[in-house]
Amino acid sequence: MRRPSKGKTSPPSADHPRQPRKPHWPRRDERRPPRSAGPATDAVILYGWHTVKTALENPARRIRRLYATENAARRLAEDGVTLAVEPEIVRPDAIAQRLAPDAVHNGLLAEADPLPAPELEELAPTGIVLALDQITDPHNVGAILRTAAGFAVAAVVTTARHSPEATGALAKAASGALEYVPIVTVQNLARALEALRERGFLLVGLDSTGDADLGEVALSAPLALVLGAEGKGLRQLTRATCDRVARLDLPGRIKSLNVSNAAALALYVADKRIANSE
Numbered sequence: 001m002r003r004p005s006k007g008k009t010s011p012p013s014a015d016h017p018r019q020p021r022k023p024h025w026p027r028r029d030e031r032r033p034p035r036s037a038g039p040a041t042d043a044v045i046l047y048g049w050h051t052v053k054t055a056l057e058n059p060a061r062r063i064r065r066l067y068a069t070e071n072a073a074r075r076l077a078e079d080g081v082t083l084a085v086e087p088e089i090v091r092p093d094a095i096a097q098r099l100a101p102d103a104v105h106n107g108l109l110a111e112a113d114p115l116p117a118p119e120l121e122e123l124a125p126t127g128i129v130l131a132l133d134q135i136t137d138p139h140n141v142g143a144i145l146r147t148a149a150g151f152a153v154a155a156v157v158t159t160a161r162h163s164p165e166a167t168g169a170l171a172k173a174a175s176g177a178l179e180y181v182p183i184v185t186v187q188n189l190a191r192a193l194e195a196l197r198e199r200g201f202l203l204v205g206l207d208s209t210g211d212a213d214l215g216e217v218a219l220s221a222p223l224a225l226v227l228g229a230e231g232k233g234l235r236q237l238t239r240a241t242c243d244r245v246a247r248l249d250l251p252g253r254i255k256s257l258n259v260s261n262a263a264a265l266a267l268y269v270a271d272k273r274i275a276n277s278e
Contacts, residue, residue, distance in 0.1 A: 044167040049106040054176030062113040072107030125200045127154040131226040138164035142173025143260035149177035151267040157184045193241045203242045210247035219273040
């Protein structure tokens with residue numbers, strides 16, 4: 001009797017139908033994001049517990065892929081977070097390999113679509129808007145967004161050039177604020193400020209050489225607070241476009257703050273001044 005050739009199988013019959021293959025579940029050491037297949041160039045990278053969890057809870061955010069450690073996936077389930085995609089369970093070091101050495105990922109990493117960005121003309125002439133004049137450090141911009149979310153800022157206006165992308169370290173520093181605060185990207189900040197003025201916004205720049213303390217300036221909504229980069233401050237054209245340029249007077253020996261701290265203090269002062277004027 002001849003043996004069947006190696007590698008060949010008998011065709012299925014009615015008595016012995018072909019059985020479907022069993023699904024292959026990767027072994028623990030296989031369950032990691034492929035090193036050779038990186039995210040699409042337009043994908044936003046989100047990592048960290050608050051950043052990823054808030055994105056998962058935002059119906060406007062489309063998640064492409066989700067990587068989670070077993071502990072992080074269990075925690076998401078315990079918190080009742082609805083997952084649009086099935087998480088790929090990986091070891092912590094598999095996520096860490098995709099990030100900077102000092103990045104704290106808390107067992108979560110997501111690849112997502114960027115959020116829809118509104119146009120400047122779509123902003124309602126109410127509340128407070130922050131305008132960033134070439135602030136390039138992603139940690140500072142992320143911290144500013146986090147503060148902006150805390151003060152219910154209507155939007156953050158930034159330039160297409162000389163501004164960090166809303167991904168990675170910026171998203172981590174924002175701690176979920178990307179899902180709450182719209183980012184309006186413009187080509188020319190001075191023209192954007194002029195457009196805001198035409199819509200009724202009061203333009204107040206912040207600079208250590210401002211002509212008055214912000215707490216003494218008459219403020220009203222809608223208000224655009226304009227922040228310059230550390231060291232350089234407001235550019236000349238930006239400064240000239242503002243209605244007022246104010247400073248933050250500090251009682252201590254150090255008279256200047258990190259730009260993200262200055263944004264927090266300015267928003268607190270502005271919020272109180274506007275509330276008292278109404």
